[in-house]
Amino acid sequence: MLSYEPDGTLAHRLDPRSKLAIQIGFAATALAHTGLRALAALSVVAAVVLLVARVSVLEALYAYRYALVFLTLAPLLAAVTFGSPWIDLEDGATSARASYRVLLILLVSAAYVRSTPVRASRAAIQRTIPGKPGQLLGIGVALVFRFLPVLQADLRTIRDAMAARLGDERSAVDRASTIGILGLSRAFDRADRLALAMQARCFAWNPTLPALSLSRLDYPAFAVAVVLALSAFL
Amino acid sequence: MIEFRSVSYAFDDVNVLEDVSLTIDDGEFVLFAGANGSGKTTLLRHCNGLLTPDSGEVLVDETPVSENLVAARSNVGMVFQHPRDQFVAATVGADVAFGPENLGLSRQEIDRRVDAALEAVNMAGREDERIDALSGGEQSRVAIAGALAMEPTHLVLDEPFTGLDDPAKRSVLERLESLSADGTGVLLATHDLRDVLALADRVVAMRDGHIVVDEPPARAREALSGLEVRVPEA
Amino acid sequence: MATHESTVDLVEGDVVRQFARAAVLAALIGVLGAIQIPYPLSPAPITLQVLFVFLAGLVLGPVWGTASMLLYLAAGAVGAPVFSGWEAGLGPLLGQTGGFLWSYPLAAGLIGLVVHRGTDLRDPASVPLPIVVGALVAGTVLVYAMGTGYAAWLLALEPWEAIAGFALPFIPAELLKMAAAIAIVTSGRIEPVQS
Numbered sequence: 072m073l074s075y076e077p078d079g080t081l082a083h084r085l086d087p088r089s090k091l092a093i094q095i096g097f098a099a100t101a102l103a104h105t106g107l108r109a110l111a112a113l114s115v116v117a118a119v120v121l122l123v124a125r126v127s128v129l130e131a132l133y134a135y136r137y138a139l140v141f142l143t144l145a146p147l148l149a150a151v152t153f154g155s156p157w158i159d160l161e162d163g164a165t166s167a168r169a170s171y172r173v174l175l176i177l178l179v180s181a182a183y184v185r186s187t188p189v190r191a192s193r194a195a196i197q198r199t200i201p202g203k204p205g206q207l208l209g210i211g212v213a214l215v216f217r218f219l220p221v222l223q224a225d226l227r228t229i230r231d232a233m234a235a236r237l238g239d240e241r242s243a244v245d246r247a248s249t250i251g252i253l254g255l256s257r258a259f260d261r262a263d264r265l266a267l268a269m270q271a272r273c274f275a276w277n278p279t280l281p282a283l284s285l286s287r288l289d290y291p292a293f294a295v296a297v298v299l300a301l302s303a304f305l
Numbered sequence: 306m307i308e309f310r311s312v313s314y315a316f317d318d319v320n321v322l323e324d325v326s327l328t329i330d331d332g333e334f335v336l337f338a339g340a341n342g343s344g345k346t347t348l349l350r351h352c353n354g355l356l357t358p359d360s361g362e363v364l365v366d367e368t369p370v371s372e373n374l375v376a377a378r379s380n381v382g383m384v385f386q387h388p389r390d391q392f393v394a395a396t397v398g399a400d401v402a403f404g405p406e407n408l409g410l411s412r413q414e415i416d417r418r419v420d421a422a423l424e425a426v427n428m429a430g431r432e433d434e435r436i437d438a439l440s441g442g443e444q445s446r447v448a449i450a451g452a453l454a455m456e457p458t459h460l461v462l463d464e465p466f467t468g469l470d471d472p473a474k475r476s477v478l479e480r481l482e483s484l485s486a487d488g489t490g491v492l493l494a495t496h497d498l499r500d501v502l503a504l505a506d507r508v509v510a511m512r513d514g515h516i517v518v519d520e521p522p523a524r525a526r527e528a529l530s531g532l533e534v535r536v537p538e539a
Numbered sequence: 540m541a542t543h544e545s546t547v548d549l550v551e552g553d554v555v556r557q558f559a560r561a562a563v564l565a566a567l568i569g570v571l572g573a574i575q576i577p578y579p580l581s582p583a584p585i586t587l588q589v590l591f592v593f594l595a596g597l598v599l600g601p602v603w604g605t606a607s608m609l610l611y612l613a614a615g616a617v618g619a620p621v622f623s624g625w626e627a628g629l630g631p632l633l634g635q636t637g638g639f640l641w642s643y644p645l646a647a648g649l650i651g652l653v654v655h656r657g658t659d660l661r662d663p664a665s666v667p668l669p670i671v672v673g674a675l676v677a678g679t680v681l682v683y684a685m686g687t688g689y690a691a692w693l694l695a696l697e698p699w700e701a702i703a704g705f706a707l708p709f710i711p712a713e714l715l716k717m718a719a720a721i722a723i724v725t726s727g728r729i730e731p732v733q734s
Contacts, residue, residue, distance in 0.1 A: 072625040075618060087617075091629070098633045105695070137624035141635050141704075145694040148704045162695075169695040173634045180628030184618040190399050192617035207606070208613055211562045215614035215621065216395040218566035220437040226570055247719035251590060252728050255598070258567045259560055259729070261390045266552075266559035268391035271353055271383040272404040272451060273375055274555055276548040279406045279415060375547045409547055 073126075073134035073184050082124035082186035086285050087195035089292035090183050093120070096299030097179050101172040103303040110171055116299070117175045124182035131181040138177060142170040189216045194281035203276055210274075214265070222258060229253045306330055307352055307381065307459060307492075312361035314347055321347045323514045324361070329492065331458055334485045334504055337494040338518070339511035340533035345494045348511065349461050352492070353378045366458070379408060382452030383461045387468075388444045397423070397439075397447055398432025404455040422450040426480050442473025446480060459490035466495065474500065497535045502526075510534065556732050557599065561607035564595055568611050569621025585709060586623050589682060590716040592643045593675055596650030597724050598731050600660045604647035612640055635705075638689025639682060646678040653677065660731045663724040671724065675717045683709075 077083075082090065097120075101113055121128060132139065150163025189212070197209035229250060307329040314322040321344050329335055337345040350356040351363045354370045354377050363370045370377040385391060394400040401422055405415040423429050426446035436444060445465055452460055462481070466474045482504055485491050493501060502508070508525035510518035510532055518528040529536050550558070568591045595604040612632060615621040622631045622640065632640055653674035654666050663671065683706045691701035723729065 072620050073618075073627060074620065094629045098629070102633070102693070135626060135630070138626065138631065138634055138636065141690075142694075144704055145635070145690075145696060148700045149694070149696050151700075166695045169693060170635075173693060176633050177628070177630035180630030184628045187618060189395055189618070196613065196617075207558055208610065210393065211558065211565070211606075211610040212614045212617060212619070213394045213399070214559075214562035215566045215569060215610060216619050217392055217400075217436070218563050219569055219619060219621070221389055222563070222567050222570045223573075226574065230574075243715050244718045244722065247587060247590060247715060248722035248726075250587065251594065251719055251723045252726060254567060254571075255564070255591075255594060255723070255729050258563045261387075262559040262563040263556065264385060264387055264390040265393075265563065266556040267350075267355060268383075268385055268448075269393060269403075269559065270355060270549075270552060270555050271378060271385075272393075272455065273378045273407040273547060274403075274550045275407040275409070276550055277409065277546070279409055279412060281406075282412055374549060407547065 073131065073181055075188050076185060077188075078125060078186070080123060080125045080186060081288065082120075082182055084286070084288060085186075085292050086283065086289045087183075087187050087191045088199060088283075089285070089289040089296065090187060091195065092293055092296035093299065094180055094183055096296035098176050099300045100303040100305075101176050104305075105165070105168040105172060107168070110168060110175075113172060113175050117178050120179050120182045124186045126181050126185045128178070131178045134181060135174075135177045139174070142174055145170045189213060190281055191283065194283040197280050198283055206276055206278070218258075218261070221261065222254075225257050226250075226254060229257075306364075306366055307490075308364040308367075309348070309351065310362045310364070312348070312351060312358045312363060314351070314356060314358050316347075321514050322351075322358075325514070325516060326361075327509065327516060327519070329459070329490065332485075332488050332490050334481075334491045334506045335493070336498060336501060336505045336508045336522075337492060337511065338496065338498055338508060338529060338532065338534045339494075340496060343511040343532075344514040345511045346463055347514075349383075349463060349492060349494055352459070352461055353381045353383055355383075375408075379404075379455045380457050381459045381461055382455050382457035384445075384448050384452050384463070384465055386464045388441075388448035388465075391448050391451070392436050392444075395435055395437070396432070397428065397434050397436060400436060400447065401432075401450045401454050404451060408455065418454045418456065419450075422453040423447075425453055425484060426450045427476070440473060441469050442476045445469060445473065445477050449477070449480065453484075453489075457489070459492060460484065461492045461494075463494045464496070465493070466497070478504070496533065498529070499535055499537045502537055553732065557603040558606070560732065561595075561599055561603045562610055564591065564599065564607045565611035565614060566621075567591060568595075568608075569614065569619060572621055572623040573625050585712045587716065588623065589679075589713065590719055592647050592682070593650060593678060593716065593720040594723065594729075595643075596647040596652075596674070596678065597654055597663045597671070597720065598729055599647075599651065600655045600658065600731065601648045601651030602658050604651040605644045608644035608647045611643065615640075635690045635693055636686075637693070639686035641689075642682045642685035645685070646681045649681060650674045650678040662727075662731060664727040666724075668721070668725075671721060672717070675720055679713050679717065683713075 146163045146167035149166035150158050152159045193209045193213050197205050309327045312325045339345045354374045365377045365380050392400045393403045401419045405418045426449050502522045505522050571587045595607045616629045618627045620627045687701040687705045690705050
């Protein structure tokens with residue numbers, strides 16, 4: 072699993088907003104191109120991005136292994152045809168190139184995940200999206216990170232309890248709805264307590280926002296993002 | 306100072322509080338004893354406007370809570386049962402900063418308060434640790450720090466020892482003792498007085514929505530018999 | 540005291556409650572992404588995530604159900620491992636799962652709108668069953684239309700190829716999730732926040 076790790080790389084020092092911009096610029100141009108030369112150029116960019124954030128390619132590939140299943144499957148699906156000649160290599164190759172650019176987009180996003188702590192992302196959200204939606208989105212994202220381990224433990228308890236009560240012999244619908252009811256009611260009990268605690272701490276629409284400032288490094292990063300985005304029109 | 310003036314409150318047509326009057330001075334360490342359902346949690350949630358009385362009035366520093374919720378909530382810090390559900394961020398420092406951020410303080414003042422609050426609960430220098438990696442006792446203390454960062458005059462704790470083992474409980478108690486010595490008023494609701502009676506200036510016991518005991522600890526012991534409250538053995 | 544009390548604009552109590560539920564449900568969907576149920580007809584294991592997308596609309600209603608799914612996507616985009624198989628990052632939102640993921644807020648909103656007939660919440664257990672079923676079917680169709688449509692465009696597949704790879708294998712599992720969603724709301728054990 073890929074996650075933030077403290078480090079001193081260039082990627083870690085960049086403002087989260089410039090990293091988001093680079094990702095969007097990269098995705099824009101990757102979604103616009105499937106030519107071999109473009110893919111080669113995009114591969115170089117993706118490799119540089121991973122290098123800058125000190126993420127190994129293998130590790131990033133492993134993090135997206137389930138996606139790889141589908142990305143491999145797509146060219147096969149495209150190549151198979153009903154009736155002679157059964158396999159259309161050209162269709163398969165087109166789809167393979169399209170799948171490959173998706174892989175590159177995934178790899179580039181791995182660099183952001185590795186190099187950006189939650190508080191920086193929250194700050195970027197709250198400073199980019201104005202007003203109440205930005206405040207709720209920023210705090211909400213922090214809450215999702217906070218509650219993941221808590222709910223994981225809950226779900227483990229529920230599954231253990233079900234297994235102990237011969238849950239394996241119950242129908243699939245029964246199992247799914249039991250997980251649903253128990254999972255949701257526990258989660259909502261927690262949410263109701265959380266709501267009280269947030270109110271007690273003056274949860275407000277207009278808090279002091281987390282500190283975030285662009286450094287000299289961010290201007291070239293933004294320029295890269297713009298160049299990438301513009302290259303979508305080439 | 307916290308003042309309840311003839312407070313009544315009903316929920317689902319059941320009177321949870323009936324005509325309760327009580328004054329708590331600054332710096333007092335008050336125990337709220339009583340069985341589950343005696344009304345102590347309901348009473349305490351009126352101190353910061355999480356609940357609003359059906360009749361009567363609650364005042365904090367002579368201002369009605371309903372007139373200035375923000376003042377009531379920053380003057381009366383509140384920590385609930387289940388500290389796990391009270392955190393808004395995945396790391397210690399980001400969570401403790403939540404209250405002061407909501408108050409709109411400067412970043413410098415927020416940092417100062419976070420440091421001071423963590424210091425007060427013996428967690429200094431641990432801002433960057435993940436909350437889900439902390440022990441139960443440490444989580445309780447961080448939850449208390451989250452309330453202290455609002456710089457309250459009173460700290461309300463509702464059954465803070467549930468689920469804590471003895472050493473963890475002692476570590477929390479020791480912090481409460483030191484906060485109390487430094488002048489913070491402590492309002493502690495519990496059904497188990499065994500380890501806390503010696504710390505208190507005053508014991509308020511409730512039954513069926515009424516205050517039935519309001520005495521210094523030395524005289525409270527006898528009056529508490531028959532209230533489903535555990536008291537230290539003589 | 541040095542606080543700026545007069546300028547603090549508190550978030551209203553019922554908003555805090557719905558928001559907390561929306562955020563926690565978003566995290567719950569994320570946790571479910573890691574629990575994979577092996578399923579013989581599928582090339583990749585299935586998860587119960589879509590069941591909880593249904594529940595977001597059914598229990599939180601159109602506004603907070605949608606908000607909950609947006610929180611889920613945003614948290615995943617900035618690195619929470621909430622997408623299926625522990626995945627995180629902006630990539631999955633643009634990759635072959637992108638259409639499915641972006642359909643979640645819309646599907647939760649659609650289901651919420653149909654079942655609650657607007658933004659005032661009612662107990663989904665009291666809503667006539669055909670309406671609930673209709674809402675769930677519409678939500679599922681939306682999820683798969685967006686999911687397969689985007690995947691087909693992105694991976695240069697013919698529509699039937701995308702349907703064969705990304706939709707057909709999952710239909711039995713979707714029927715199971717709908718049945719579970721109905722069982723959950725009719726159990727009456729999950730109460731919406733009445734404002």
